[in-house]
Amino acid sequence: MTTNGATSDRQPGKLRLGVYWASSCGGCDISLLEIGEHLLELIEVADIVFWPCVADFKYRTVADYPDGYIDVCLFNGGIRSSEQEQIARLVRRKSRTLVAYGACAMDGGIPALANLESTREIFDAVYHSNPSLQNPGHVEPQTHWATPHGDLELPRLYPQVLRLADIVEVDYQMPGCPPVGTQVWKVLQAVVAGEVPARNAAVRVGCDNRSVCDECHREKRKVRIKEFKRPHLAIPEPNWCLLEQGFVCLGASTRSGCGALCPKAELTCRGCYGSAGLATDQGTAMLSALGSVMDAVTEDRANELVGQIADPTGTFYRFSLASSALKAHRKP
């Protein structure tokens, strides 16, 4: 492990820690609590200087910090709006080390699945056609609004979710939806001790460099997939590879580090730890791997098997659409 002597890159005194959420669900913020009683140890050595989820921080507060004031900022969530982009740029300036924390910041995550829809379609779903909706005036969010006290400028929704790294330079990536507690604590310990690898956006922290299959207890029998099954419609045989049984498990294309949590619970790996090895497009990597292990010797059979896979795009690119080669649907 290389270290860049992060201690020297850090101001004397307590570590200044920032946490921000952009286009995300809040699970990443909660994941920080998963370190449990270690939180007390953390507070001993670190000050929270920015964490809108737990305390009130104004934009102004952060903007008034000198550049590089925050030692480490854990930024979760992708970039979907102009506001998020601004904050990303702001915390980049104010942070010595910026970590894309969690699947959304790193790969777009679940919100990036909306990249398959246009902004118009999203607005229609959210403000007009949703059956549980009460919006008789068909009001939609506006970016400009004139009030008696002056014009309001409100954030604009971007046509697609971007990764944090698409907007600003990122020092480290930390995968997971959300990152598991043990890994979070390990990373925080390393940060506190200054034992971090050289800065490189391609370097991932809080994970291992194997695949989920590697840490999964299930046995591979080198058999091809004869039929695709959905997890809620069939009971998997214990201890046998879920993929070989026909459940679309993304373990092979997903980086290890979570401890194969999902397969242990009889659930398919959903791929939240991002691409494995040198692959950059996790979804396509899975598509290729899965497409190579189907039991078909005729085209009819091949088409039949392919037809059995429910929502391949949503499944393969569940967390990584913003990192894929195509990134989004072509519609405007």
Next chain:
Amino acid sequence: MSQADLTPVPVETPTSQPWEPRIIAFLCYWCSYTGADNAGTSRLKYPANVDIIRVMCSGRIDPDLIMTAFAQGADGVMVCGCHIGDCHYIAGNHKTMTRMPLLSRVLQDFGIEPERFVHEWVSAAEGDKFAKLVRQVTEQVRQVGRLDWPGRMYRRGVGHGEDLQPWGDQA
């Protein structure tokens, strides 16, 4: 700066020239590439829009390469291999047979029409079939029009760093 990921320079197409479809064809060496040779030796004519990339077996054709081709501005992609049963590597084309329909479904989810992505078996003797295929694919890609993935993504105008500075004048 990784913004380059999002905003690649658009393909340099002189605006004075009319658009011509750019199609990449991945061909296995043993059957389809030789089939394309056969079209040549038979002096069959076809349009110049399809550029051939040779691999040893269609099993080598990683869907990632096809995604990349579209992302970099291809209007269409063709994948050709030996007929099922004729693979020189036993069953390399069986993987193509299962990967490509799956890829086709995914491409459609991204809004890439099936006309733009064609996979077909072409034997070493089927020069005629290859020539017909090139004509057909070129024509159908022309019909669905220019894809221009890099340009589309660029024109969306996201990530260009407009500064709203909601926090005021400082910084």
Next chain:
Amino acid sequence: MFDATDSAASGSTPGVQAPRVGVFVCHCGGNISDVVDVKRVAEEAARMPDVVFTTTHMFHCSDPGQALIEQKIREHALTRVVVAACSPTLHQITFRRAVERAGLNQYLFEHVNIREHVSWVIEDKEAATAKASRLVRAAVNRARLLVPLDKRRIPIHPAALVIGGGVAGLMAARDLGDRGMKVTLIENRPFLGGRMAQLWNVFPTNEEARPLLSNLVRDVVKHPLITILTGAHVVNSEGVVGDFKTKIKIDARGVDERLTYPGNAIAACPEETISEFDFALSRRKAIYMPYPGCFPPIPAIDWHTCTKCGKCVAAVGGKGINLDAKSRELTLHSGVIILATGYDPYEPLLGEYGYGIFPKVITLQQLHRMLDPEGPTAGALPFDSNTPVRIGFLHCVGARQIDGVNAPQPDGKVKDYCARTCCTAAMHAAVALRERFPKSHITSFYQDMRTYGRGHEEYYEQASQQGVLFVRYSPWHPPRVDKDRTGKWPVVVRTNDLLTDGLPIEVPLDLLVLATGVVPHDISELVTMYSCAVGYDSFLLEVHPKLRPVELAVSGVFLAGCCQGPMDITEACSAASAAASKAAAMISQGQVEMDPFIASVDEEVCTGCQTCLTVCPYDAIVRDEARGLAIVSEALCTGCGTCAAACPSSAIQQAGFNDRQVRAEIDVLLGV
């Protein structure tokens, strides 16, 4: 916890000198330059990074053309060479050798096809030039990333296995033996000789088939380097060129050389069955010899028919017959394999042209058995009382069939290929019949007369001179074979004669001989075992009909005779000799060279997901359990690259076709 593999394994290798690329664009006479502006192609290539030299030449494959490449490599210290010319299938080897002569690794050469893929197919000169330029520049970009590769060399086990003991297999075995090679010849029937032994007389020499065959069998049997195993079936095959391990099962023969009077044993046997050797024209015993002079010269027991009654044992006093003999298995090691599995005559469907319904409708093979003085009828033909006799030959039975006209075979296809041998064979038989029955009337119903070989057309001429009547039928309206309403003749053939403008014709016959086609002997298990390429007609498919005519794509496996397509004996023998000489050449090299485009696993990157283990069709990838990594067995890898595409962590790369090299082409083709 922290992972640094990404930065470690990606990116270019620092400290390596920039490549120096030379681009050579060929005019190919005018084949390319008449359409493609080769000068412009060279100029545009010159603007690519790392290109230090470009030129064009009238014929780069010519000696001066090659010499120019070699000279320029030395002169400009080129480290990469791109030649834009014809298809790599033609001259890739030529240029690789030239590059190697100039001291450069041959895999630092990149071939661009701007003839078959550009100048011969694209009419618009501007578009053709632009395409040629794109392809050349893409190749340059790819060439920049090429790395030196070494041909793989695998030691070769100095022995050959010949599968099939017909004339082609015998010939191949003899030729190999004569070159000092150790040979094992296996035949799955109990006797050698194959289909040729069933013929009475052969064209174009009018020699009797079996004496001719016996000479060959004698050579093989006496050869000290050749081992013959009859009743031997391939059970399993492992390994690759250089060391094939073929597991075979040898049926119990039940009889050995101590049986001195086989006749007594055969006579004593009470069990009979149809003789396959005589095409069901006779019956044979459960202990049998198909014909006098067969090899091995001792009977075999057909265990399906034998009841183990013991009468044969009693008749010979117990010597030389063992009814409790067991089959045995053994494994043969060989560096190369020759497939000489032969053909089966097309068996007409029941009722096809009256076959199986009218006893006087027979096949050409059956006619040969009948004409054989040692055959089931001792040379007599089964005519009724009509004189002079009327004999008909019907061509293209089970050959050149048309989908929708002819009934499909059990596999759903029709036999649409020409069986090549039957026209001459039918004419040869017709001439022989005219000689034996000078007053006979012979009619030949044909589609096209394809007596194509040397000395073959003479049979057609002879037949014409001897008054054989030719009736040409349309393949769209095949002749109908019916019962004669008058009852005078066994059968009547009705058709329209194209030679007389399609007039309907009705020919009553004493005997109708169906000149049946040729189908490959069923070797589906071998096809799977050796992953043979098979054509649409179900015959084995060579790598290239002209350039590599007796080689299968599976390295080290050669083709001899009718397993590859319909051939007459002359051709089968030529093919067998060719296969033997290719096989011998390979063995005498001592080692085999293979393309180095194999897969390799980057151990730093492999994540242990095991996807590749399921994907590899050759089981060439194994898992190192201790380290949790995939390992490619270089000797087993054939270089298809399927695992490289399947690997979800891009840890597997195929030499010569790695991701960066292929992407380098895409980048240029799409103008990025």
